[in-house]
Amino acid sequence: MKSKYDLAWAAGFFDGEGSFIFSKSRKHRSTSISISQADRFVLDKFRDIVDCGTVGGPYGPYNNGISIKPQYKFRVNSLREFNIVYRSIKPWLSPIKIAQAELVLEKYSRYKDNRRKLSLEQIDEIRLRLLNKELAINIARDYNIDHRTISYHKIKNGW
Numbered sequence: 113m114k115s116k117y118d119l120a121w122a123a124g125f126f127d128g129e130g131s132f133i134f135s136k137s138r139k140h141r142s143t144s145i146s147i148s149q150a151d152r153f154v155l156d157k158f159r160d161i162v163d164c165g166t167v168g169g170p171y172g173p174y175n176n177g178i179s180i181k182p183q184y185k186f187r188v189n190s191l192r193e194f195n196i197v198y199r200s201i202k203p204w205l206s207p208i209k210i211a212q213a214e215l216v217l218e219k220y221s222r223y224k225d226n227r228r229k230l231s232l233e234q235i236d237e238i239r240l241r242l243l244n245k246e247l248a249i250n251i252a253r254d255y256n257i258d259h260r261t262i263s264y265h266k267i268k269n270g271w
Contacts, residue, residue, distance in 0.1 A: 114161050114200075122161040123204030125154065130186075132198075132209070134216040138260065141223040143216055145188040145197055150181040158186055162200055164193040191220065230255065238262060 130147040145165070149155050155167045170182030188197055198213050205213075230238070234255060241251050248262045 114163075118161045119201055120204045122158050123201035125158060126197075126201055127204075127206050127209050130209075132194075132213045132216045134219045136219075136223055141220055142189065143191050143194040143220050145186075145194055147186040148183050149186075150183060152184040155184050155186040162197045164188060164196050230257070230261075 126145075126147065129149065130145060133144045133146060135142045135144065147155060147158065152167060152169065159165050159167055165186055165188040167184055167186050169184035171185065172182045173180045174183075188194055194216075202210060202213075238251055238255070242248065242262070252262055
């Protein structure tokens with residue numbers, strides 16, 4: 113177990129340099145944590161304190177106006193590791209960083225999983241509603257699916 117001083121250092125470092133991230137695609141959702149630095153040593157120290165994540169790099173150098181040095185990146189790419197890092201440093205994070213993390217977790221929990229399967233009866237009912245010129249967005253809301261799922265069925269079934 114790391115000392116509270118190590119965890120407080122990690123929280124202060126993350127508060128200034130880190131990011132909580134929510135990403136989504138048509139079929140997947142994910143949470144991640146990222147910190148970029150020119151000095152790998154501090155990223156390795158952070159990783160050792162929180163006991164998870166990876167440090168990659170060097171990447172670059174890129175002439176982006178901010179830094180021309182090669183960059184290293186600490187990353188956590190799973191919800192489980194996101195929660196490990198967040199819970200371990202939360203007591204020392206600023207209210208703004210806590211709000212950012214909570215927003216990422218809220219978005220993750222609200223995001224609809226678009227891989228939901230429809231029964232043949234539901235597909236037939238959707239087809240009838242579309243023939244009656246009802247908007248696909250309203251139909252999708254009723255079935256708790258993404259409206260693009262309806263477009264997929266229209267193409268697949270030749271509606």
